[in-house]
């Protein structure tokens with residue numbers, strides 16, 4: 001299979017040792033670091049804020065891929081950009097003017113992503129693909145790690161792949177939720193470029209991270 005980029009979700013890391021965990025996945029060969037920001041309002045869970053991202057920044061030079069599950073979202077773009085985010089991804093439902101929001105992300109010096117929940121159609125992207133760098137397809141409902149992959153999202157990945165290729169857009173497709181070595185293959189075959197994986201990266205503890213990441217990437221196949 002094509003080789004996807006692997007972006008481990010630190011939601012499944014040991015929060016008491018978060019800096020060491022970020023360093024460990026970096027050294028284990030991940031491509032990006034995925035940071036799930038949840039506000040207890042847009043999604044039913046609360047995680048971390050910009051101060052934590054700032055504190056983690058020295059632990060890896062790799063792309064900090066920050067997924068904001070926050071509403072309203074606009075006021076949080078600048079703080080996360082200042083904290084060291086490289087990519088900021090938002091949900092179209094999380095603000096009144098998503099087009100303005102992605103412009104604000106780029107104006108803050110970051111790459112911009114749009115995330116689609118399982119019930120949000122690919123069509124939502126029609127007038128946005130020119131403005132963004134990444135589409136994040138949620139293959140679980142956002143809020144928690146450890147959920148099962150929703151297979152209907154494979155059709156959405158394929159539809160987005162076709163929209164991107166037909167339009168000649170320079171946009172990556174990332175998939176997040178229930179990604180395992182098995183579902184990873186399905187996602188890549190459907191057209192995914194980047195895979196987010198929490199449980200499947202962190203299972204077994206630090207001695208297993210390199211092997212887990214290699215299995216997600218399909219190394220050796």
Ligand SMILES: O=C(CO)[C@@H](O)[C@H](O)COP(=O)(O)O
Nearest residue numbers: 009142143145146178198199
């Ligand atoms: O954003 C989310 C959940 O909202 C994800 O990033 C999960 O953290 C992925 O966890 P696994 O399904 O890989 O355990």
